[in-house]
Amino acid sequence: MRLALYAATALGLATATIASAETPPDRWHAKAREIYERAISIPTVQGRGQVPALAQYLQEQFRAGGLEGVTIHPYEVERPADRTAALILRWPAARPSGRKAMLLMAHMDVVEARREDWSRDPFQLGEEGGYFYGRGTLDDKQGVVAVTAALLRLRAEGFRPTRDIIVLFTGDEETGGRGAELASTQWIDTSTLDFALNADAGGGAFLADGRLLGFGIQTAEKTYQSYILTATNPGGHSSRPRPDNAIYALAHTLDRLERHRFEPMQNETTRAYFAHRAESAEPALAAAIRRWLANPNDGEAADAIEASETEVGITRTRCVATRLEGGHADNALPQLARATVNCRIFPGVDPASVLATLRGLGQPDNVTVEPVDPARPTDASPLRADVVGAYTAAVRARHPNAAVTPDMSTGATDGLYFRARGVPVYGVDGSWAVIPADERAHGRDERLPVRAFYNDVDHWTDLIRRLAG
Ligand SMILES: [Zn+2]
Structure with a gap:
């Protein structure tokens, strides 16, 4: 789920100045793009049975990069009936500091997109005019890919975490949230978690004239x-x-x-x-x-x-x-x-x-x-200085004067299942978009600025270093 990134009033301003094209400047950006392209090409829409294929591919990527502790948890969902899967990666602390584990979350499934509704093939990564196009480019395959690429890079660079890092990619966030529910009650012992970082929320917003409105860190959901x-x-x-x-x-x-x-x-x-x-x-x-x-x-x-x-x-x-x-x-x-x-x-x-x-x-x-169904009420997560500080620093490494503001979503993500179990959850994605033009999650011609994608890979690398280094 990704609703409005940030509240804004300005409409119909000049053409975007932000969306200038950029070639990947380093091998990790190139690696991220390769994973992104493959991820977008797998139609992980509920009812099509394709989430396990993406989970399998990501498992191979992690293992090839030396992150061996990956498991795939198949599970069934009802509406519509489908077999899906969640991926869990455990990267144990190399230099244990005594701090509890940090959970990184994103979701692999996407909302349906029909070829005839789009101006291009929604399940083929397109790059045009400074944008990546395709279903999930924004919600939330960019989150999956940024977290994956950041971990692969850190592993390759010899990063030694001071706390356990656990990754959860679910397969039915858009339709049910059963993966997050099972993960929070059966697959992951939430008493071992210090907090969770969610790539499916947070992020920045620019106006079309190039002005940066700011970045939001999501700490609460209605x-x-x-x-x-x-x-x-x-x-x-x-x-x-x-x-x-x-x-x-x-x-x-x-x-x-x-x-x-x-x-x-x-x-x-x-x-x-x-x-x-x-x-x-x-x-x-x-x-x-x-x-x-x-x-x-x-x-x-x-x-x-x-x-x-x-x-x-x-x-x-x-x-x-x-x-x-x-x-x-x-x-x-x-x-x-x-x-x-x-x-x-x-x-x-x-x-x-x-x-x-x-x-x-x-x-x-x-x-x-x-x-209709039992409600899952959750309290707002506290504004922890370590998490807010790390997010602010990671954002400002790329956007020096950015305002960083706590944010309450009017919708819901997988994060609520962990908040309900007493784990603070923070939506801390580092990508950004031009609003309102790029607010296309779940919609036609979903897209993400190319620079925002590469920024996000660097952002997650930075964030993990700060909170688990
Ligand atoms: Zn989402």
């Missing part, structure tokens, strides 16, 4: 939870309408939901994020942010921030109707009307309280509310 709202009624002939009606009952509930505002909230991550955001936001938004930071009880200021185009979902829990069905004939009173409401719950909020709120909204009309 909880994903859907609910089914159901209204039932005895029904009857439509020529004789009853006073009560399932469609009206549901509509009244949805109307109350539309007007409902959950309580605004802040945490360490969003406070740091907004403190930085106030410096670049347009004046009205900046003023609202400053008012809210000064007084977290200023609900009006929080509402103004939430209503802006760029900060949606960051000030609180949000729920929205996403699906609707009801009735069974043109000339019959509806016996059933049903809506799906999707919520993104603020970290630390008990999903039971959201359920209670929704049930309250349905009550005057006897609309029932049930959660």
Whole structure:
């Protein structure tokens, strides 16, 4: 998953100045490109059974590079039915420092892409105008490849880690997260982990005029939870309408939901994020942010921030109707009307309280509310000085004056399974994109600036050296 890299307001600026072509300057960049090309060519879409082929290829790469401790864990997923796999690499400490292990995460699967929807073959790496094109160039094969190439390089250069390094590449992040769940409960003893670094989140954003907005380090994710709202009624002939009606009952509930505002909230991550955001936001938004930071009880200021185009979902829990069905004939009173409401719950909020709120909204009309799957709430990870410091240093090695800001995702990644087990997880990828032009994860003609790709290989090399050296 990779949603907006960074909030931005500027649209339609001049053509990109960042995306100038560059030939690989060293053998590790060339090696990374070779792995990237192969990885993109394997359509690791759920239902096609291709993730094990990529896992196999990466295992060969690690072994050829002298990293022997690689295992492949096959597993099954249901929606749609598929055999997939996760890869786990263990590189034991050569000079043990007594510190717990560091986990590096990325995912090998990608969202489906159809040839006819794209202007080129999505499963062939293209390079044009300073960009790499192909499904997964951004989400998240670049993360897989950057971590892989960085480890191969460090191994070849004789790097001796002072703590165990464990790598987890999953095979169903986009559809289920079962690989991360199994890894966090069965394949990896989470009590041995100090923290996890996720290549599927974080990263930088440039505007088309070349200005760098900054880099985000993801430390929190909202909880994903859907609910089914159901209204039932005895029904009857439509020529004789009853006073009560399932469609009206549901509509009244949805109307109350539309007007409902959950309580605004802040945490360490969003406070740091907004403190930085106030410096670049347009004046009205900046003023609202400053008012809210000064007084977290200023609900009006929080509402103004939430209503802006760029900060949606960051000030609180949000729920929205996403699906609707009801009735069974043109000339019959509806016996059933049903809506799906999707919520993104603020970290630390008990999903039971959201359920209670929704049930309250349905009550005057006897609309029932049930959660779809059990929620997996996670707390925000603490802003650890060692991780934030290493990320900031690695970013500034390539972008000297970059602002680095903590970031809360409104979506979810594999990281949540480890956060749920008490392991702090940090989205610390070092690639970047030009926004909004390059925000194409899951979309048509997905791409990544060529320089961002090579930067990311160097970034991960740097980051691992700093945190395990
Ligand atoms: Zn992803």
